[in-house]
Amino acid sequence: MTEPVVSMKNISFAYENKNILHDINFEIPHGAFMGVLGPNGGGKTTLIKLILGLMKPDNGSINLFGKPIQKFKDWSKIGFVSQKANSFNKGFPATVYEVVSMGLTGKIGYLKSFKASHKQKVMEAIKQVGMEAYAYQNIGSLSGGQQQRVFIARSLVSEPELLILDEPTVGVDQENVKKFYDLLHQLNEKKNITLLLISHDTGTMTEHATDLVCLNRTLHFHGDPSEYKTLTNDDLSQFYGHPVNIVTHSH
Numbered sequence: 001m002t003e004p005v006v007s008m009k010n011i012s013f014a015y016e017n018k019n020i021l022h023d024i025n026f027e028i029p030h031g032a033f034m035g036v037l038g039p040n041g042g043g044k045t046t047l048i049k050l051i052l053g054l055m056k057p058d059n060g061s062i063n064l065f066g067k068p069i070q071k072f073k074d075w076s077k078i079g080f081v082s083q084k085a086n087s088f089n090k091g092f093p094a095t096v097y098e099v100v101s102m103g104l105t106g107k108i109g110y111l112k113s114f115k116a117s118h119k120q121k122v123m124e125a126i127k128q129v130g131m132e133a134y135a136y137q138n139i140g141s142l143s144g145g146q147q148q149r150v151f152i153a154r155s156l157v158s159e160p161e162l163l164i165l166d167e168p169t170v171g172v173d174q175e176n177v178k179k180f181y182d183l184l185h186q187l188n189e190k191k192n193i194t195l196l197l198i199s200h201d202t203g204t205m206t207e208h209a210t211d212l213v214c215l216n217r218t219l220h221f222h223g224d225p226s227e228y229k230t231l232t233n234d235d236l237s238q239f240y241g242h243p244v245n246i247v248t249h250s251h
Contacts, residue, residue: 002030003066005162005194006051011060013046020046022218024060028162028211033188033195035209035225037202042216044198048164051196052080065161079103079155081148083167096142096150097135100125103157125157126150128191129183145176149183156187163187165197169204181208 004027011024021043028034038044049055050062053069062069065077101114101122126132129149134142139150148168155163165184169177181204187193199205205212206225214221214228221228 004029004063005032005065006196007061007063008050009061011050011057011062013043013050013055013057015046019217021050021057024215024219026213026219026222028194028196030161030194031188031192032211033184033209034197034211034213035205036196036198036213036215037200037205038215044215045166047215048080048166048196048198051164052078076158077161079152079158079160079163081151081155081163081165081168083170092140094139095136096126096131096139096153097122099139099150100153100157103154121157121159125153128156128187129153143173143176145172145180148172148180152183152187156193160193162194162196165195167198167200169199169201177204184208 006028008024008026011021012019013021024047036044036047046055050057051064053072053075064072065074101118103125104114104118104121123132123135126135129152131146131149131153134146134150139147142150152163152165152168169180172180184195184197185208188195197205197209206229209225212221212223212225212228213219221231
């Protein structure tokens with residue numbers, strides 16, 4: 001039986017005596033497209049930092065690819081795309097190719113020169129996200145949706161098995177949001193990359209994810225999106241800690 005990509009057992013974390021996460025238990029199986037929903041301050045970003053080893057839980061255990069996180073060394077297996085659309089420096093002097101190539105520094109080192117095989121990997125990653133026509137264009141001149149594709153390519157160049165995305169569509173227009181999710185499906189289904197995506201967009205997540213987690217300090221829901229759709233406004237209000245009304249969008 002294949003080990004889960006991520007396994008979290010009895011995880012709790014507090015910051016300055018404030019309880020951020022309490023008794024979190026869930027697994028991310030290989031090949032899943034898992035969406036994490038929840039209110040601001042509900043612990044979603046903390047959850048990512050724990051998985052990335054940037055913070056240590058106060059209680060519980062985390063396994064990555066079957067290994068305790070304390071012993072896990074192969075961090076190139078995990079790619080991370082942060083929420084950047086509203087804060088990215090448009091004047092950053094780098095081309096798409098240069099930005100994507102930064103994703104290889106962890107493997108080859110900062111001071112070592114690129115080989116032909118490394119350059120090929122960079123171009124392959126750029127092609128995977130459909131940005132080959134912009135390879136030598138300055139990243140600051142691109143739209144928000146195009147920039148996010150570039151940052152995904154930067155994560156893909158190290159050939160990760162798990163890709164974590166934190167609110168990746170903030171600041172991206174609706175047309176490009178659709179293209180963005182089409183890309184994620186290709187990576188998930190054709191490249192067999194496991195996805196963990198943090199989002200506030202309940203409607204989109206229930207349409208695209210294979211698994212859903214609703215997080216607000218503790219785990220309120222973990223299951224199939226079709227089950228999430230059956231929840232009532234009262235259920236969601238209890239999860240989120242404030243009144244919630246379900247709104248259905250038609251595109």
